[in-house]
Amino acid sequence: MTQSRLNNLDEIREEHLEADILIIGGGNAGCFAAIEAKKINSKLKVIIMEKAHIDRSGCLAGGMDAINTYLPKDKTPEDLVRWSRAQAGGLLREDLALEISRCLNEPIEEWERWGLPIKKNDNGDAKYRGQWDISIQGSEMKPILAEKTREMGVEVVNRVVATNLLFDGEKVVGAMGFGVRDGKFYSIKGKATIVATGGASGLYKPYTNDGNDSHHQIWYCPFDTGTGYAMGIRAGAEMTTFEMRWAAVRTKDFNGPIDTISVCYKTPMVNAKGEKFLAERYAEYGGDKAPRYIRASAPMEEVLAGRGPIYVDTRQMTPEQIKEMKTDYLNERPSFVLYLAANGHDIGKEPIEVYGSDPYIVGGHTASGYWLDKNWQTTLPGLFACGDVAGGVPNKFVGGCGAEGLLSARGAVTYIERIGELHCDLTEQLSAEKARIFSPLLANEDGVLPRWMEEKMQRIMDEYAGGVHQFYRMNEERLDNALRHIRKMKKQVSFLYAKDLHELMLAHEVIDRLDVAEVLIYHLKYRKETRWPGWQTRMDYPEKDSALDCFVNSKLNRDTGEVEVFTRPYDQIVPGDRYKPTL
Amino acid sequence: MPNSVDVVLCHCQEDSSVRLDLERLAEKLSKNKKISRVYVVEHLCSMAGTKKFAEIVQNDQPSGLVVGACAAETLHQRLSPCIRKAGLGEQTCATVPLRELILWSYRGENVLQAARDLIKMAVSKIRNGVDSASRTARSAMINYLKCDKCKRCMEECPTGAYSLNSEGYPQVNQDLCQCCGICVGGCPIQCISLPDLRIEELSSEIRATKGDGSEEPIVMTFCCEPLTYPALMKEIGLGTSLPPNMRIIRVPCMGAVNAALINDALASGVDGVLLLGCEHGSCQIRQGDILAKQRLENLRETLTRMMFENERAQYLGWPEEKRPGIFVDPELCNGCLTCRQVCPFDAVVPSKILIKGKERLVSERDPQACRSCGICAANCPSGACQPSHFSDVQLLNAMDALCSNTVKTSGSDTAVLCNCSGKLEQYLDFEQLEESLYRCGFNQVLVEDRLCSEHAWQDVRKRLSTYPAHGVIAACAKDLFGIRMQKHQKNVGLEPDQWSFVDLWEKTMICPYDRSAAAELCFQDVLAALAGLPRTNGSQLPEDGEETLFQQQIGLYAKTIRSLGPNPLKQ
Amino acid sequence: MAPKVLLNKCDGCKAEKEPLCEQICPGDLMTLGTNGKAICRDPRDCWDCMSCIKICPQGAIETRVPYQIGYHEAKLIPMMGTNRITWTCIDIEGNVERFVVKNHNEVDDDNDDDD
Known part of the structure; x- marks a missing residue:
């Protein structure tokens, strides 16, 4: 049963574990990282710290229809990088994209051997x-x-929410968190730590959320809440390209994927007048x-121009194709499929309406995330990243994130061979984090519910x-407004209160x-141009x-508490026009 | 994965030439890519046949074997030493009772196709098996990589064999586990298996069926080991025909049928799924039927919500055959109720009755609970408890007969011996046997070929000079064929209740004695049988033309399924 | 979308401390109610991944489309086999569609080779 409110911090039981490699997040990338680490050296103790249950956690909980x-x-690999670049x-x-492309198929071939059916x-x-x-x-x-993952001897700690990283000086030596079921305070030491928590959804209000039962009717997994980014941000890790947000045209109201249909x-894709506007206006x-x-x-521009609604025209599909789709x-x-049924929607007769999704920060699709070196190490020594939290390489998707799992594990194993055993005193960090984690369970009940703050x-x-x-549009003044409010809210987190462990998770x-x-706004403000209309539309530039x-990279200055934004130059390796998919 | 599967077909003499063309079946099967080699062997159960089988296994070293023959259980026991000797696990060999399921009970048009379907199901099962190394355990096994500690197995295990280990996972106490499979059937993750019950195997076996090519509905029938499988085989022995596309899956108990298997069957286009289990509450394994029905009800409710005819999945309770029971002589019973203390089934009911005007306490039996095990009889101080057919008197008579080599015959006692197509005389001196039997008072001794066939009994009827009061049949595979012979006997006007049965085949062919010793052994067996040991257990035989309960119920079910039309999921 | 627990079918996983739906839910949304049956603590937070429905041994959970985005009442019911799922979808007009989908590779496929 869910634990309710606390009287004091001493009621909290503690669990302290140690691993050679700690992996935070047991989704696609995290599992592949864990398996790879065990493959390189089966004697390594590898622990996955997982917020949900590893069988159904991450964006793949409901499954996938394509890799x-x-x-x-x-x-x-160069061909792929060219396409992805454009x-x-x-x-x-x-550099990273090439490395990923070189081992891209490896995890998928393994997956097939383990039982994943691939259509032939x-x-x-x-x-x-x-x-x-x-x-x-x-x-x-x-x-x-x-x-x-379990077969390889990886230890999985389910239902433990990671909240902050552990440090020995500059080095990351694990993470802390709490058990959302057992209510314990957890610390897991790792000689190396791989963060694989996924991207961030729920930063923006979804248009489906109108005070109804569809709060999580969103495209990206709503349980990926940017924890991996946040832990890095708070620790002063360098982040890249947050301003390259991911938004996409999705099936209207349901917010479901449309590549399944359109690709x-x-x-x-047609507008209300039946025009194939992509071919006509975006040739x-x-x-x-x-x-x-x-x-x-483009579709949202069509709507703005009064040519909505926008559809994916399914009326030419044969009954067999519809069934297969x-x-x-x-x-x-x-x-x-249930949504279509609930609307009595026969897609052979009526097209499917599409609309833009709310924006997400997700490094598997765009380049947002940790700035990495060639070993997938972040700017924090001992901390590696893979999957949606890892930055710099857009269009990784499922295959690329799996490959990144392998690469980050290789980096981490090499790293721990170098550093040897850990000897550090963590007492102070532990007690401070424990107090921070559980404060919403101790806070005054006349405070702020996590949901209120989330919706605000x-x-x-x-x-x-x-x-x-706002059709993804912004300008400097609006961004300033946003920053002001976010900062105020950040000051008010001490008023967050939680009635039980589930709400404690929501609070964090x-x-x-x-x-x-906050970091996202800094990035959006810095890029005074419009490089990716839709993802980043600056009306003033x-x-x-x-x-x-x-x-555009950023880093929290831990002394001043200010986010510092700066640039890193582009390094072209694969020849050709960067805006063209082929040579 | 066993990727080279051999098929060995037994060229049993009876009828096969007429009903089923084995050579053609072998030819068809040998074209199947999943089958490495196909052999047709004569009399697999004979010394020569078994030797040939051993050679095949030894030479080919197949990773799996499917045997198409008769009397699956007896034969499997006979062949298993060859399999073990070749270093294969016993579960890598499946025996398909082609004789019973095709020759005796298949009445459809496409004999060849039906036989091929059965073999292919077994091949699929074997191909999806795991290596024998992981099957040495004698209890339920849990795949801890999948188990998510839901503990349903612990809740449902009827023997309390489950406990939790230090990590919170269920673990099985080997001494308490009775391998009933109730945990296998209940596991939501399908991560429990028994050494010879794996959901993956059964699933592929089920999915492999394509029927006999006719329009007849495919009915997947789960039968339990203790009750309905033997009962079904008896029915077949009696000459009951099965719906042409009824497919039999053996499980230890209905409680071992996982819902995933029913789902698989329906998803693969099987028209009906029948759980043929015991009647309410009489599960020998305890609670298996109740759990199976609960689970099935849940599934049927889901089917209803799916707007899928839930009649396709049904539980059919099979009435337990009346056991001969324990006879308690109220005159001798002194009401001490020792029997009550020793009865393992709580079947003893103390009751007060009037004897010679006096009320006395005597022990009686609850016929539902009593399993006729005889433990009470062995412990009864007054000799009041006597198992039917195994009474003290009968046992003593048999021992007398064995010691003195004589038997009190009635003057019209008859022995009918089966020579099995002339095979048996290679091992057994029939002349010597006949002579001995006549000498000790038998009125008639008849040697027949293939007693399991009807024409043999018609011959017996012709040759009988007097109507026998009692008789002994000596043939093979008692459990299976005994009942079939009763039917034949009845057809020719003999009273099966008065006959005993001796496993002549097993005593000679399977145990390689020399000729005279075999004859001597058989002689003694026949004497003992006539003196009261062990009698055929007097089943109620149906009158000619009368439908058995089984026929009625299965017929009704098949009719329902037929009226529903084909499974909408059939692709 | 919200998972709806059918109270007549849910057995609370035989009064386990954590029923299977609670164990599996990626959003920590399913839990055991005071009546010993599973309940979704916050239906609006469900992402309808249907993990709870697939794992429920009793077939006691359904996904419901909130009326705000769909009409009353469509059903999508998975029936889990060992290596495949049979989906049944019933739309608001009562039209039934069925899908049998493989979800694990099999050692042996069902293809006939000898025909």
């Missing part, structure tokens, strides 16, 4: 859905991966193959930092989101500025 990206036989508007870490064409090769993605039947892909079944960007931010913003959805977001933050971000209700989620939101053709 994006996967390197076709006739393509080279899709991301010319900005990515080419008549030759027995993986069936490509689009250019870089293959079709799978992945509704149980996460349980399959979790089972393998797999080549259905065109210079590549029409239907335009970069993803164009495909996100629904099967794909059942493998990824099963409830979309989401509204502020939506209105002033370019949310979907909103605390983490506030930290991410509508054009691209060549002076900002670089990475």
